[in-house]
Amino acid sequence: MVTIADVAQRAGVSKATTSRALSGQGYVAQATRTAVQRAAEELGYIASANASGLATGRSQSIAVLIPIINRWFFAEVLQSVESALLAASYDMTVYNVSHNSANRERVFDYFLLRRSFDAVLLVGVDTRRSELDAVRRLGVPLACIGAPLPGIDSYVLDDYRTARSATEHLVTLGHRRISFFGGPAGHTHDTDPESSLVHGERFAGYRDAMIAAGLDEVLSYVPAQLTIASGLAAGRRRLAHPEHPLTAVMAESDEVACGVLLAARELGLDVPRDVSVIGIDGHDHGEAFGLTTMQQNPQQLGAMAVRDVLARIAGEGQPLAPTPVSAEFVVRSSTAAPRREDSVPRQARLTDTGGATRR
Amino acid sequence: MVTIADVAQRAGVSKATTSRALSGQGYVAQATRTAVQRAAEELGYIASANASGLATGRSQSIAVLIPIINRWFFAEVLQSVESALLAASYDMTVYNVSHNSANRERVFDYFLLRRSFDAVLLVGVDTRRSELDAVRRLGVPLACIGAPLPGIDSYVLDDYRTARSATEHLVTLGHRRISFFGGPAGHTHDTDPESSLVHGERFAGYRDAMIAAGLDEVLSYVPAQLTIASGLAAGRRRLAHPEHPLTAVMAESDEVACGVLLAARELGLDVPRDVSVIGIDGHDHGEAFGLTTMQQNPQQLGAMAVRDVLARIAGEGQPLAPTPVSAEFVVRSSTAAPRREDSVPRQARLTDTGGATRR
DNA sequence: CCCCCCTCAGGAACCGGTTCCACAAACGCT
DNA sequence: AGCGTTTGTGGAACCGGTTCCTGAGGGGGG
Incomplete structure (x- = not known):
């Protein structure tokens, strides 16, 4: 050498x-x-990066904490972060801190400490207070992507607005019996008040859009994990229900939405005539499924977060709080107006009082 | 500190x-x-890892070269590699060396050199001769995953056997007009003789199974990239063709297979009665699609490769050449015997000579 | 009883860079 | 010409570990 x-x-x-x-x-x-x-x-x-790092204290590498790699959003972020970092001559070291990973604890109290990272990126974090404190104590620039964290620059989709817009799209088409398919069941840290709010935000957007449209009577929620398989299972259960038919599904993620589409086809339902489905994310598969969706851009989020921490490493004080970005509405073939008879409100059938009373 | x-x-x-x-x-x-x-x-x-690394020459970190992150196989491998490495107190630094990535060159002539990695993992590599030489010159243990490389311990699926078995499954069910959907078009380095052989191997397995069954006359190949969208497009084109109907599709990957399934449903074809589809991989989505497939285990490959290089770092000479692992046959609902009239060989229709001449 | 070897511990060199500080030369200014 | 400032360079300390080498003490064998 x-x-x-x-x-x-x-x-x-x-x-x-x-x-x-x-x-x-x-x-x-x-x-x-x-x-x-x-x-x-x-x-x-x-x-030698070792020697230079030892002398200067700057290691030219940053750590990325991510709860899962094999999922669309996270893989996209990882890809864009890697690319942005290499362009600036930084290395990317990845730590998988999934909820139940065996090494999770050691990441916070060992791995992050032994190597002096110049910054830490938290992607879709689901962090306990103590873990967050440990990261803060490192004294290096932090940024999070995908889920906001208090006091840390957060590059996130505006989940509430996005879900609300998606729901409003269905309402505008004339749908009434719209159900939300998704979390948060089993997705948050029971013990941690600061955990990811994504699921809650998207549901809240749906809920408020429904209430604003006077549809609070037909608010409904079908639990599903954010996978195709889970969306399929939920779709099978719910769409087959003859007593309380839906005309539209507001899925928390595109993967859930794709699962629901599969369920609909399996049950012989015509999409969008019998049931409309809208998703959120802009997943690669959406196009193949003809899925109408609110498309976000994880690559953009990753690139912005990298730019942020790099600027702060360079000492360019950047106190500006990043604002949530909004999604792009992509219309495909999974949404349309409901069949005629279905567009008439059916509260009479669903409640005893009859009429569209607002609570 | x-x-x-x-x-x-x-x-x-x-x-x-x-x-x-x-x-x-x-x-x-x-x-x-x-x-x-x-x-x-x-x-x-x-x-401090820096100080210790400087003094010992061992950095307690290994580099993973991967051409793409956002694809099932690669993400699975990454996840298992990360987990195995952390368990052994190693860090994982990821370099994306996709075909057209801007930073690709610098990975080989700069990034891999400045930090002294204790080993390098090549995942699904598509490496030029000069790049391979650069990696070899590092003088550290190497292993590759997903695609073999000459002279390097390779943890790979036995693509040939797997594809052949899958095809034989269809043949055994009575299918004759079976088409291969997949690469290699646009997937290999035109300039590089050593590039990934996956595509070629899978096609060869299909081809040989067909020939062995006396079906060389009906060998056929439909080009598709390894994505759902591409499989869908290919399926639309090919399955709609009334002149030369297929009874079965042998897809190079599950993603292609899922695309074909979507195409079939779109065209109103009944799966598996009108057309059977088999894939290779064991992709998460397979279950939701009811896809029959040859399931491989990328996590296992990753874990084995890590164990390999770790052992060699520790000086336990391990000259054994790893043998390709085989896939597990998972039967779901996308394959069945063809309709009665279709199971009769149709060579007479397809050739002028009539009869099943072998060339 | 003497000698050798094994165990234990510390001083110091070393890994390969960066940076502080001292010093010299050149330059500009009055 | 005299002096302060800017520019250019090298020696040496330093970053935080590891390891070589030396030496002291203790135990066992001849």
Whole structure:
């Protein structure tokens, strides 16, 4: 391995000058600098990150904490973060801190400490108070992606508005019996008040849109994990129910929505004539399924978060609180107006009092 | 930050002894060792990876090269690799070396060199000769996952056998007009003879099974990228073709297979009565789609590869060449015997000569 | 009883960079 | 010409560990 001493010798200068010449810090005569650079080039010199990190305290690498890798949103974020970091000559070290991962604890009290990361990115975190404190104590720039955390720059979709818009789309088409398929069952840390709010926000958006449309009587919620399989299972159960038919499904994620679409086809229901389905995310599969959705851009979130922490590492104070980004409405073939007879409100059937009373 | 000198002082011994006591190397009296450990514990001491790496040359971190993150197989591998590494106190640094990534070149001639990785994992590589040489020159243990590379321990599915078995399943059910949906179009490095062979292997397995069954006359190949969207598009084109109907599709991947299933439903074809579909992979979505498939286990591959390189880092010479693992046959509802009239060989219709001549 | 070997511990060198500080030369100004 | 400032360079300390080497003490064997 060629060291800085080799370069120094070849260029006929000292280690100190060599270091300055290559890093661009301090006074170095132009001629000397060129000579050093040429020597380094010829020897194929590459500064050891270990040595340089030890001396400066900056490691040129950042840690990414992520609860799961094999899921659309997270993989997209990871991809864009990696790309943005490499472009700035930073390494990306990934820690999977899933809810039940065996190594989770050690990430916070060992791995993050032994290597001095220049920043930490929290992707879709589901962090306990103590863990969050441990990360804060590192004293390096932090940013989170996908789920907001108090006091930390958060790059997130505006889940509430997005879910509300999606629901309003269905309402506008004339739907009344719209059900929400999704979390939060089993998705949050029971013990942690600060855990991810995504599920709650999306449901809240749905709920408020329904209430605003005077449909609070028909608010309904079908539990589903955020996977196709779970969406399918939920769809089978709910769509087959002859007593309380739905005309539309507001799915918490595109994966759930795709599952519901599969269930509908299985049951011989025509989409969108018998049932409309809208999702949230902009998952790759959406197009193949003809799914109408609110499309977010995880890659953009990742890139923005990286830009943020990099700027703060460089010392450019950036106190601005990032604002939630909004999703893009993508209309495909899974939503349409309900069949004629279904667009008439059916509260009479569903309640004893009759009429559209608001509570 | 608390250093080893702090611990030494508190325990009343020298840095040297402290280091030995904590690392377990060399002679240390039991009493001293306990005292040092207690001091370290009380101070919350964690050795700096930078300093330790600089001194020993071992960095306790390994690099993972992967062409894409957001795809089932790769994400699964990444997840298992991360988990196995953390269990052994190694960090995982991820480099995305996709075909057209802007940073690809710098990964091989800069990033891999500046940090001294203890091993490199190549996942589904698509490596040029020069790049491979660069990796080899690192002089650290290597392993590849998902696609074999000459002279490197490879943890891969036996693609040929798997595809052949899948095809044989269809043949056994009585299918004759079976088409292969998949690569390699646009998937290999045109300039590189050593690039990934996955696509070719799977096609070869299909081809040989067909030939062995005397069906070489009806060999056919429908190009598709390995995505649902591409499988859907290919399915639409091919399944709608009234002149040359298929009774079965052998898809190169589950994602393609799922796309084909969507196409079939769109076209009003009954699966499996009108057309059977089999995939390869064991993708999460397979279950929701009722897809019959050859299920491989990427997590297992990742774990095995990590065990391999870790053992070699530890100096346990392990010259054994890993053997390709085989997939598990999972029967679901997308395959069945063809309709009666279709199970009769139709070579007469497809060739001028009539009869089942073998070329 | 003497000698050798094994155990234990510390000083110091070392890993490969960065940076502080001292010093010299060149430059600009009055 | 004299002096302060800017520019350029090198020696040496330092970052925080690990390891070599030396030496002291203790135990066992001849």
